[in-house]
Amino acid sequence: MPERKLMLGNEAIARGLVENGCAVATSYPGTPASEILSAVAAEQKQNRLSMHTQWAINEKVAFEIAYAACITGLRSAVSMKQVGLNVASDPLMSAAYMGVKKGFLIISADDPGPHSSQTEQDSRLMAMMAKIPVLDPDSPAQAKKMIELGYTLSEAFNIPVMIRPTTRVCHARQDVILEEIVFVKNLPDFEKDPLRWAATPKFRFQLHKELEQKLKAIAAHLATAPLLLNPEAKADNAIVVSGVAAAHSKELLKELGLWGKIPLYQVLQPYPLHTEFKNHLLNDYTNILVIEETTGIIEMQLADHAKIKGKLSGMVPVVGELLPEIIEKLICDFCEKEYSPVDLPQVPGKRPTLCAGCPHRASFFAIKKAAPKGIYPSDIGCYTLGLNFGAVDTVLCMGAAIGQAAGFYHAHKNEEKRPDIIATIGDSTFFHAGVPALIDAVVQNVQFVLVILDNRTTAMTGNQPTPASGVGVLDEPLHAVDIAALVKGCGVSYCKTADPYELQDFIKLLKKAVQYSRAKGPAVVIARHPCVLNISPAERKAFAIPVKIAKECDGCGYCVKHFECPALSLNETETKVILDQLLCIECGVCLHICPKNAIIPQKE
Amino acid sequence: MQQIQNQQYVISGVGGQGVLFITRLLAETAILKGLPVFTAETHGMAQRGGIVLSHLKVGNFYSPLIRPFQADGLIALKAEAFEAHKHYLKPDSWAVVNKKQVPRQTKNSSFIAIDANHLAQKIDNFRSINLIMLGFAMAKAGNASNLFCTSQDLEIVLSQRLANNKNFHHTALKAFNTGFSEGRNE
Numbered sequence: 001m002p003e004r005k006l007m008l009g010n011e012a013i014a015r016g017l018v019e020n021g022c023a024v025a026t027s028y029p030g031t032p033a034s035e036i037l038s039a040v041a042a043e044q045k046q047n048r049l050s051m052h053t054q055w056a057i058n059e060k061v062a063f064e065i066a067y068a069a070c071i072t073g074l075r076s077a078v079s080m081k082q083v084g085l086n087v088a089s090d091p092l093m094s095a096a097y098m099g100v101k102k103g104f105l106i107i108s109a110d111d112p113g114p115h116s117s118q119t120e121q122d123s124r125l126m127a128m129m130a131k132i133p134v135l136d137p138d139s140p141a142q143a144k145k146m147i148e149l150g151y152t153l154s155e156a157f158n159i160p161v162m163i164r165p166t167t168r169v170c171h172a173r174q175d176v177i178l179e180e181i182v183f184v185k186n187l188p189d190f191e192k193d194p195l196r197w198a199a200t201p202k203f204r205f206q207l208h209k210e211l212e213q214k215l216k217a218i219a220a221h222l223a224t225a226p227l228l229l230n231p232e233a234k235a236d237n238a239i240v241v242s243g244v245a246a247a248h249s250k251e252l253l254k255e256l257g258l259w260g261k262i263p264l265y266q267v268l269q270p271y272p273l274h275t276e277f278k279n280h281l282l283n284d285y286t287n288i289l290v291i292e293e294t295t296g297i298i299e300m301q302l303a304d305h306a307k308i309k310g311k312l313s314g315m316v317p318v319v320g321e322l323l324p325e326i327i328e329k330l331i332c333d334f335c336e337k338e339y340s341p342v343d344l345p346q347v348p349g350k351r352p353t354l355c356a357g358c359p360h361r362a363s364f365f366a367i368k369k370a371a372p373k374g375i376y377p378s379d380i381g382c383y384t385l386g387l388n389f390g391a392v393d394t395v396l397c398m399g400a401a402i403g404q405a406a407g408f409y410h411a412h413k414n415e416e417k418r419p420d421i422i423a424t425i426g427d428s429t430f431f432h433a434g435v436p437a438l439i440d441a442v443v444q445n446v447q448f449v450l451v452i453l454d455n456r457t458t459a460m461t462g463n464q465p466t467p468a469s470g471v472g473v474l475d476e477p478l479h480a481v482d483i484a485a486l487v488k489g490c491g492v493s494y495c496k497t498a499d500p501y502e503l504q505d506f507i508k509l510l511k512k513a514v515q516y517s518r519a520k521g522p523a524v525v526i527a528r529h530p531c532v533l534n535i536s537p538a539e540r541k542a543f544a545i546p547v548k549i550a551k552e553c554d555g556c557g558y559c560v561k562h563f564e565c566p567a568l569s570l571n572e573t574e575t576k577v578i579l580d581q582l583l584c585i586e587c588g589v590c591l592h593i594c595p596k597n598a599i600i601p602q603k604e
Numbered sequence: 605m606q607q608i609q610n611q612q613y614v615i616s617g618v619g620g621q622g623v624l625f626i627t628r629l630l631a632e633t634a635i636l637k638g639l640p641v642f643t644a645e646t647h648g649m650a651q652r653g654g655i656v657l658s659h660l661k662v663g664n665f666y667s668p669l670i671r672p673f674q675a676d677g678l679i680a681l682k683a684e685a686f687e688a689h690k691h692y693l694k695p696d697s698w699a700v701v702n703k704k705q706v707p708r709q710t711k712n713s714s715f716i717a718i719d720a721n722h723l724a725q726k727i728d729n730f731r732s733i734n735l736i737m738l739g740f741a742m743a744k745a746g747n748a749s750n751l752f753c754t755s756q757d758l759e760i761v762l763s764q765r766l767a768n769n770k771n772f773h774h775t776a777l778k779a780f781n782t783g784f785s786e787g788r789n790e
């Protein structure tokens with residue numbers, strides 16, 4: 001009997017990659033895609049596969065590494081979250097023209113909702129813009145199958161192929177059947193062909209023409225053609241679904257007793273939509289309901305909009321996740337079946353916050369002390385949560401803290417009383433997109449303070465290493481790049497490193513940095529303390545400073561509001577702050593924050 | 605394959621409590637029993653102390669998500685998680701909630717509260733609230749409905765998963781059994 005294993009969608013994708021002989025896999029972590037690469041690495045270790053897996057400094061570099069591998073004749077893949085694809089869009093557009101030599105997959109995970117992203121953008125639109133085919137899996141099991149489909153498609157037409165899972169595929173678990181891992185002998189062989197791999201605009205025109213021809217042929221490729229799931233159903237109307245909306249719809253049609261009544265088509269390849277399928281739909285049905293996430297890509301390709309009920313017609317919501325309860329209403333309305341709407345009470349959820357003892361909290365507290373009236377541009381990571389206590393004013397995209405800080409400076413610089421600008425960026429984000437912006441700030445002499453929140457990891461996405469860690473995805477030793485040296489290399493003259501847990505000293509240091517920035521130019525402070533998730537209980541014990549709440553606490557709530565450690569709380573019935581021993585990690589930072597000195601050490 | 609009725613459960617709590625861990629245990633137990641299974645999980649920002657939610661569907665399903673009023677049971681590791689997710693429950697369902705007092709009793713449903721924080725303190729294992737709750741749920745729901753697995757099945761999977769970590773294995777089983785006996789004794 002074949003082995004059935006419980007797999008996260010991302011693990012199933014990873015398994016699909018190794019089963020199909022992927023030789024180079026790269027990524028930059030981002031929810032919901034992060035687990036793909038670590039799962040590939042786990043398979044690689046377990047099965048002793050000779051392949052290259054790595055976290056790259058950002059998605060663009062990750063893309064370029066994997067793409068180069070495929071033009072040497074190795075199967076390769078790059079994975080990322082949807083906003084990461086924005087960063088990699090430059091090589092994507094060009095790679096589509098040049099094509100591939102061996103299979104190349106771009107796995108771009110979307111996040112309708114959004115649950116953990118800045119946008120709900122649809123990567124399939126990027127595939128459309130780049131003019132490459134995209135496959136849209138409905139479950140972990142199908143995602144695994146689509147890796148094989150994708151590689152075959154890529155090699156049949158010499159074209160990069162996108163796989164577009166969404167959060168509900170990436171972070172669903174399902175029992176998945178394991179196939180054998182094919183051990184392919186990898187023989188890289190880069191054949192020089194400058195007219196293609198380094199094509200000038202004249203040849204690009206030719207390549208573009210070829211690309212259009214490929215797309216026409218792909219729109220007739222049988223293996224990825226839409227499936228009619230219930231051939232027994234005959235009606236004047238039909239429903240077309242793709243991605244996880246297909247999974248919800250299959251289940252709903254059965255539950256609603258509509259399975260035998262209305263034809264349900266599942267699109268596997270939303271772009272390019274199969275030509276014959278388009279014609280069949282438009283010729284043979286009166287009304288067609290299209291359900292897909294998050295943009296109406298399939299809908300856009302169906303020319304006769306009078307027949308189509310979807311996002312463009314206003315029937316299907318264009319914003320937010322298509323939850324099964326929303327799809328239930330759509331199907332009932334479309335099939336003229338009775339539907340009793342459910343009224344859900346909106347319960348305010350608990351907002352996320354930095355972990356108890358998180359070093360970022362200390363840094364933010366210090367920043368507000370050092371420049372109380374400052375402007376605080378920030379960035380993407382756990383520390384985005386600094387907005388809970390007013391220490392984060394802007395979050396735009398990876399690396400923007402520095403670019404925006406410069407913008408704020410230039411906007412204000414001719415004013416008599418300029419605001420101080422203190423930007424925060426994580427260590428991984430600084431490497432990813434902060435370095436060019438910092439160089440620019442040096443060139444323009446932007447008078448601001450940059451605090452690099454260096455917790456020695458990429459915490460938000462599951463503690464992946466950074467270029468400063470000196471280890472790779474397989475835990476193999478690698479070279480480490482020193483952040484302070486890098487900052488100085490960018491041309492910054494003022495760069496200090498300190499531990500934010502030493503709160504008093506850290507505040508003093510920040511005040512000096514602010515002074516420097518007012519008088520001279522960019523000042524950088526590296527706030528270095530490891531993420532608490534990476535500190536073992538034993539290490540923690542060694543440095544523990546147990547605290548307690550003294551009777552001087554009058555319940556003013558200052559610590560709760562301005563520091564927000566989850567271990568400190570105040571409820572209406574109490575007159576004193578309560579310390580939750582379960583959550584407290586005994587970091588001792590809160591000893592310095594109470595204006596009445598009511599948080600004190602347990603032992604004097 | 606064994607024939608069972610389709611079953612849908614919601615497990616919720618706040619980030620860091622180990623909602624994912626017990627969801628995975630249950631899902632692996634389903635596989636042990638030869639049953640098809642789906643889960644949907646919360647990852648990312650909410651894991652930093654926000655409300656997290658897992659859906660678990662055992663049987664013949666296509667979608668990983670549970671619709672409102674469809675769940676057979678709910679395990680809430682925090683009282684506020686129960687408030688946030690009780691709308692998933694259908695009539696005749698059960699819920700076990702980590703809370704000091706019994707929550708409002710709703711018609712046709714059995715909602716049972718347990719003070720798992722206190723029990724965790726008693727066995728000196730603050731990180732084990734999730735397993736205490738799971739044990740308790742097994743004791744309570746095991747009788748009430750035709751659950752797809754027994755507490756023995758869960759213990760087998762727990763032992764498989766933690767085979768390489770003797771210490772953790774021991775404390776995990778202890779927590780699970782603490783919750784289970786609490787459920788049986790009441």
Ligand code: SF4
Pocket residue numbers: 353354355357358359360382383455459460531532533652
């Ligand atoms: S995971 Fe690390 S960086 Fe993120 S909030 Fe927790 S302690 Fe801070």
Ligand code: SF4
Pocket residue numbers: 356357545547565566567568579583584585586587588589590591
């Ligand atoms: S010592 Fe204070 S700041 Fe640190 S975790 Fe405990 S309560 Fe929070």
